[in-house]
Amino acid sequence: MTSAMEELLPGTRRALLYRIAVAQSEGRAPSLAAAVQRNGHLVWTGSRTSVAGHAPDADTQYRIGSITKTFTAVLVMRLRDEGLLGLDDPLDKHLPGTGVGESTIAQLLGHSAGLSAETPPPWWERTPGSMRPELSDVLGEDTAMHPAGRRHHYSNPGYTLLGSLVEAVRGVSWEEALRREILEPLGLERTSAQPQAPHAGGWAVHPWADVMLPEPVEDLGLMAPAGQLWSTPADLCRFAAFLAAGDERVLGAESVREMRVPSVPLEAGEWNGTYGLGLQILRHEGRTLVGHSGSLPGFVAGLWVSVEDGVAAVALANATSGPPAATVAADLVHIVADAEPKIPEPWRPLPEVDQELLGLTGPWYWGTSAYVLRLVADRGVELEPLRGGGRRSRFLVGADGTWTGLDGYYAGETLRVVRRGDGSVSHLDLGSFVFTREPYEPGDAVPGGVDPEGWRGFRF
CATH class of the missing domain: 2.70.130 (Cation-dependent Mannose-6-phosphate Receptor; Chain A)
Structure with missing residues (x-):
């Protein structure tokens, strides 16, 4: 329940509804659900659908794809904060025998380890995880694509390694660690590795005809830490609030802030986007947004938060391609932050002064x-x-x-x-x-000393 001060204005709510309606219509998505959180409170939800009998709301699960990576990164940062590993540790120190053990944990978190973007064929997102029972099946023989630490190269197998790292250090499955250490403390009761009703079905929409084809739902096995999760707009808004402020039950504010700091060098043409530790960082229309996009066959997802404005937004759709969910989520943040700017806290004097x-x-x-x-x-x-x-x-x-x-x-x-x-x-x-208190004051500790004649004028 939101208070009158937390509720959005009618014009803002209509602008939000208009944005998702355009996205669902132009993107030809069977359904699209979205939500906005401000200052830790869910202040708006909306959905659009064209499929009879399918009326999603903020409690409907969609598959969130690579937003899963942020959850995995939080698990790794917890291990660091507990002193069980260091971000500069080579992977081999905690998970030997992978063949890429010289990569550091920080490089894996920030996609700068130089590993391949994808697994060897077949396409892992449409293949049962049981077909890749070992890490060697995920990495393949030629997984090192670039020198480690030199450039950003997005790597799904890299997050498989991080999930296996969590399992090796914790001694429990990635899914169990996730449930116990993140989902339960934050109250994310509708976020899970397997779909739980009510949930959307994944669809492919024909590019040249308004017809649909159901997409298969695969358990990703070892690749789960890179993209397995299902969640809802409401749950992801709660997670966004955590990414902005931290929560001592999971990860403190300083460690969450560290995740939001760019960790990789930018390349030409990428000045508006970079990557932290498990978080994408976007400079969009004058604002810095942090979060993640996601996709798996049948689904697209986007989560962004403006820490400065205290606004976060989530957009989820059940189409393989079409609606740009990440762009929609970013636009929802801007609609609220522009229409209803954050009111500054009252100025207060310091309680005491030295x-x-x-x-x-x-x-x-x-x-x-x-x-x-x-x-x-x-x-x-x-x-x-x-x-x-x-x-x-x-x-x-x-x-x-x-x-x-x-x-x-x-x-x-x-x-x-x-x-x-x-x-x-x-x-x-x-x-x-x-x-110094004065510019080049004689007698002050000015490096190189001060000319004894002091300041002077000059006649041209």
């Missing part, structure tokens, strides 16, 4: 470039240029009184206050960059 830290705030100079240092909550600081572009970062205070950069150019770098012999502040040191 007078010594307060004395550090204000203008500082790196050479002649003016910066400002601001004090924020929990003894943190922000450093940003006073005008124009430049390097800006937030910093978190440490136990030793220094600050560590959280983002931007100075992420991971140390900011410290350097004092004179009498205890007064001399300058700020940030990764060897010196910030």
